[in-house]
Amino acid sequence: MLGARPSHERRSEMMLVDADLRSGNGPLGNVNGSAKEVAMRAVVYSHTGGPEVLRLVERPVREPGAGEVRVKMQVSGVNPTDWKARRGGPVGAELPFSELVPNQDGAGTIDAIGDGVPAGRVGERVWLWEAAWQRADGTAQELVVIPSRQAVRLADAASMDVGASLGIPALTAHRCLTVSELGPRKLTPGALHGQTVLVAGGAGAVGHAAIQLARWAGARVLSTVSNDEKARLALAAGAEHTVNYRTGEAPDEIRAAAPKGIDVIVEVAPARNAALDAAVVAPNGTVAAYATDGGSGLELNVRELMSRNLRYQFVLVYTVPGAAKDQAVADVAVAVADGALEVGEHVGLALHRFPLERMADAHDAVESGAVGKVLVDII
Numbered sequence: 001m002l003g004a005r006p007s008h009e010r011r012s013e014m015m016l017v018d019a020d021l022r023s024g025n026g027p028l029g030n031v032n033g034s035a036k037e038v039a040m041r042a043v044v045y046s047h048t049g050g051p052e053v054l055r056l057v058e059r060p061v062r063e064p065g066a067g068e069v070r071v072k073m074q075v076s077g078v079n080p081t082d083w084k085a086r087r088g089g090p091v092g093a094e095l096p097f098s099e100l101v102p103n104q105d106g107a108g109t110i111d112a113i114g115d116g117v118p119a120g121r122v123g124e125r126v127w128l129w130e131a132a133w134q135r136a137d138g139t140a141q142e143l144v145v146i147p148s149r150q151a152v153r154l155a156d157a158a159s160m161d162v163g164a165s166l167g168i169p170a171l172t173a174h175r176c177l178t179v180s181e182l183g184p185r186k187l188t189p190g191a192l193h194g195q196t197v198l199v200a201g202g203a204g205a206v207g208h209a210a211i212q213l214a215r216w217a218g219a220r221v222l223s224t225v226s227n228d229e230k231a232r233l234a235l236a237a238g239a240e241h242t243v244n245y246r247t248g249e250a251p252d253e254i255r256a257a258a259p260k261g262i263d264v265i266v267e268v269a270p271a272r273n274a275a276l277d278a279a280v281v282a283p284n285g286t287v288a289a290y291a292t293d294g295g296s297g298l299e300l301n302v303r304e305l306m307s308r309n310l311r312y313q314f315v316l317v318y319t320v321p322g323a324a325k326d327q328a329v330a331d332v333a334v335a336v337a338d339g340a341l342e343v344g345e346h347v348g349l350a351l352h353r354f355p356l357e358r359m360a361d362a363h364d365a366v367e368s369g370a371v372g373k374v375l376v377d378i379i
């Protein structure tokens with residue numbers, strides 16, 4: 001558990017605001033504005049850099065425009081993409097916006113709607129995706145105005161913690177599981193029946209979502225890990241079998257567990273694992289590579305891969321084609337309603353919580369390789 005305040009905290013220059021706002025007694029709390037909200041707390045940054053560029057400020061509350069909803073945030077989820085965007089290039093570099101609120105993922109309740117949005121959406125619990133992608137308005141603030149499409153109904157039984165953990169990890173995992181030639185484009189229970197999936201790094205946030213989604217869709221799921229503790233986490237998420245990729249026996253162990261080969265590899269480290277992947281992927285199988293952990297230069301033996309008609313699919317969640325993104329959002333929402341995408345220690349994804357004013361610590365935790373999910377409580 002990441003309870004201790006890390007050393008960089010001394011560098012943190014977060015500006016604390018009005019005590020009433022911090023304690024939640026400020027002008028917030030109304031639904032659809034009977035007492036009009038005028039100000040809210042937000043974490044922002046104005047130039048790239050380390051966690052110390054994050055500042056807690058007070059901002060005016062914005063009304064949603066046509067096609068938009070306003071979401072009263074409860075939990076913001078932090079992903080590696082959030083600190084990578086914040087660092088994004090040389091320290092002090094210009095940003096596309098004068099002030100940028102970080103974090104793509106989060107969950108909360110719709111408190112106001114713009115023209116063209118059904119009135120029934122007010123009061124709806126939702127999870128957000130890509131809130132900060134090419135926008136200045138991420139989820140690290142009390143009220144987020146966002147296109148209605150990017151605020152998805154959260155199943156009644158699902159917690160806000162689940163909602164804040166979905167966007168980046170689950171949509172990336174969905175893409176990886178739906179790009180093979182012989183596999184489905186849509187995930188439903190049974191859609192991956194008969195397929196064997198290998199999730200590299202099953203104790204990671206994306207790996208965790210991939211294990212859960214693949215299991216929900218009926219696949220056999222194996223996972224690679226670096227140690228026994230991570231094996232325990234991947235098994236708790238639903239993997240049938242784990243293999244330590246750092247031992248020389250990993251290819252033999254995977255082949256023993258899946259003699260016909262792996263149909264889809266959900267790959268976090270394509271360069272480092274290239275030889276392993278080539279050794280275990282089945283004919284007509286797919287390596288879906290979504291990260292460059294361990295290096296971005298990838299050397300492949302084309303003749304060897306060609307002879308088995310293998311497919312390499314590179315995945316960046318932000319630029320997935322629109323129809324595939326819509327399908328992923330819809331399928332993930334159904335999986336959540338089915339209880340298939342849980343979070344917490346008991347399912348192999350420990351939660352590490354921070355209050356809004358410690359957003360810098362939350363970013364630092366992710367950047368330092370926290371095992372599990374880092375969440376920030378907004379209220």
Ligand SMILES: NC(=O)c1ccc[n+]([C@@H]2O[C@H](COP(=O)([O-])OP(=O)(O)OC[C@H]3O[C@@H](n4cnc5c(N)ncnc54)[C@H](OP(=O)(O)O)[C@@H]3O)[C@@H](O)[C@H]2O)c1
Pocket residue numbers: 079080081084168169172200201202203204205206207224225226227230245268269272273289290291292293294315316317318369370371372
């Ligand atoms: N392309 C996209 O759209 C997209 C979307 C989401 C995330 N990402 C990127 O994907 C990466 C992971 O994100 P995350 O949120 O899942 O991070 P995370 O929670 O830190 O998980 C990363 C996992 O990968 C494991 N790993 C590292 N090297 C490995 C290797 N050679 N073989 C197998 N496992 C390995 C790590 O454990 P060990 O080091 O102990 O093995 C860790 O469990 C980040 O770089 C992130 O920026 C990309």
